[in-house]
Amino acid sequence: MELMDALSYGLLAANLASFLLYGTDKWKARRGAWRIPESRLLQAAFLAPFGASTGMLLFRHKIRNRKFLFLVPAFTLLQLMIFYYFF
Numbered sequence: 001m002e003l004m005d006a007l008s009y010g011l012l013a014a015n016l017a018s019f020l021l022y023g024t025d026k027w028k029a030r031r032g033a034w035r036i037p038e039s040r041l042l043q044a045a046f047l048a049p050f051g052a053s054t055g056m057l058l059f060r061h062k063i064r065n066r067k068f069l070f071l072v073p074a075f076t077l078l079q080l081m082i083f084y085y086f087f
Helices: 002-031 038-047 049-059 066-086
Strands: none
Touching: 002 038, 002 049, 038 049, 038 066, 049 066
């Protein structure tokens, strides 16, 4: 059970970090500051798609970018399929 707890906390932390990354980039975009590269945002979405999806919707960030509109839900679906397969 300890391994499952560690994985759960790790995924929670990764999704929180992904969520905060999208929020930070939106904040920087509004202020005209240096932005987080799209490749970094997509990497975060690949590793933690639930946080990225929530950040996109809540902060209304990258919702017009076709790359993000396709890839972030695809990453979410992929992670759900992996969870279903293993659990």
